[in-house]
Amino acid sequence: MQEGNVLEVRNLHKHFPIKGKGVFSRTAGYVKAVNSVSFDLKSGESLGLVGESGCGKTTLGRCILRAIAPTQGDVLYKSRKGEAFNIPRLSNKELFSVRPEMQMIFQDPYSSLNPRMTVQQIVGEPLICNKMLKGKALKDRVRELMEMVGLDSRHLERYPHAFSGGQRQRIGIARALATNPRLLVCDEAVSALDVSVQAQILNLLMDLQSRLGFSYIFISHDLGVIRHVSNRVGVMYVGKLVELGDTQEVYHNPLHPYTQSLLGARPIADPRKKSKRIPLKGEVANPANPPSGCAFHPRCLNCVDDCKENAQTFRELNPNHFVLCDQA
Numbered sequence: 001m002q003e004g005n006v007l008e009v010r011n012l013h014k015h016f017p018i019k020g021k022g023v024f025s026r027t028a029g030y031v032k033a034v035n036s037v038s039f040d041l042k043s044g045e046s047l048g049l050v051g052e053s054g055c056g057k058t059t060l061g062r063c064i065l066r067a068i069a070p071t072q073g074d075v076l077y078k079s080r081k082g083e084a085f086n087i088p089r090l091s092n093k094e095l096f097s098v099r100p101e102m103q104m105i106f107q108d109p110y111s112s113l114n115p116r117m118t119v120q121q122i123v124g125e126p127l128i129c130n131k132m133l134k135g136k137a138l139k140d141r142v143r144e145l146m147e148m149v150g151l152d153s154r155h156l157e158r159y160p161h162a163f164s165g166g167q168r169q170r171i172g173i174a175r176a177l178a179t180n181p182r183l184l185v186c187d188e189a190v191s192a193l194d195v196s197v198q199a200q201i202l203n204l205l206m207d208l209q210s211r212l213g214f215s216y217i218f219i220s221h222d223l224g225v226i227r228h229v230s231n232r233v234g235v236m237y238v239g240k241l242v243e244l245g246d247t248q249e250v251y252h253n254p255l256h257p258y259t260q261s262l263l264g265a266r267p268i269a270d271p272r273k274k275s276k277r278i279p280l281k282g283e284v285a286n287p288a289n290p291p292s293g294c295a296f297h298p299r300c301l302n303c304v305d306d307c308k309e310n311a312q313t314f315r316e317l318n319p320n321h322f323v324l325c326d327q328a
Helices: 057-065 092-101 119-129 135-148 165-177 195-212 223-229 247-252 257-264 305-309
Strands: 005-019 027-042 046-050 072-078 084-086 102-105 183-187 215-219 232-237 240-246 314-318 321-324
Touching: 005 057, 027 057, 027 215, 027 240, 046 057, 046 223, 057 102, 057 183, 057 215, 092 102, 102 165, 119 135, 119 165, 135 165, 165 195, 195 215, 195 223, 215 223, 223 247, 232 247, 232 257, 240 247, 240 257
Parallel strands: 046 215, 046 232, 102 183, 183 215
Antiparallel strands: 005 027, 005 072, 072 084, 232 240, 240 321, 314 321
16 A cells, blocks of 8 residues: 555446346346546545445445445555555454454434434444443533533433434544544435535544544535545546545646536525526436446436547546546
8 A cells, every 4th residue: 555545446336136026037237326437535635526426426435434345446554553454355353453443434324323312322332342442431421421522421221212312423423533543434414404504524534633633425416515525536437436535626627527516506605796607418327327438428428439439548637636437
C-alpha cells in the first residue's frame, strides 16, 4: 500500500444473481451493483460518494466493510499497527481482529437501534462483542462517548423511543465510535433527518474527525451535503465510478456529462442567477442488462459512435481529477 493511505479499493465487483422461479431455479443473469470500482482513501480524509438511487453506493460501502462479500476485487486496509489486510481474503478469525477499526453509521436512526435495548447496552455492545472493556471501565467509556456526541449521560437507561431522530443518530455515532475506529462508512447518515438537524450532525462528524483523526466515506444523494463534508468526491453511475477528484475541483469543473447534469439540477438560492440545467433523456440504465460501451451513452448529449461500442477509460485529465469518459 502507498504511504499515507488507510484504504485502497482495487477492481471491486459485486454481482447479485437473478434466479428463476421454481425449486430447481437456474441463474438467469446478474445484477452488476458494483462493477470494477477503484479508489484510494488517505488517513484523516473524507470521501463523498454521490449518485442516483440504485447506482451502487451503499453496496460499495458494505463490500468495503465486508458486511456483504464482494464477487471480485481487493480491499486493502492498513491498521493502526501498520499491517496491511486484504479484507475479502480474511478468514472470520482474522476479520474479527480488524473489525473494531472499521465501523458503519446507518441511514435510518429509527430502525438501526434495537428498541429492546437501553442506550447503555446499545453503545456498549461493540465493546462487549470485541472483548475490549467490561464492568466500570465499560460504563465510563459509554458515558464518555455520550458526552462526546453531545448527549447527557444521565439518559443511559432510556430506550431509543424516548429520543428524537437527531438524538438517535447521535447514539448511532457513539456506537460506531465506541471501538475507536480508523475508518467509518456513513451510509446516508443524515437523509432521514430534518434539515436543521442534518447540519448539527454533519458539523458533529467533522468536529469528531478533527479530534479523533479517523477517515470516512460519506454516502449521499445530496450534493450540498457532500460538498460540506468531503475533501474529495466520487460520482457513481450504474455500479461504476465515473468521476473522482477534489471536491472544489469537481464542483467547479465537472468533466463527465453525468456529473454536469447532476450539478445543473441543484436548486440555486439566488433568484438572480440562472441554473445551468442539462436535461437528461431516458431512464437510468438497468444494472442487470447495462448498455454496451459506456452505460451513460443512451442519455448523453455528447455521445458518439465510439461511446456506444467501446468501454471508456478511467483516466486522469487534471491533477488528481479522474473521469470515465473518452470525450471529456
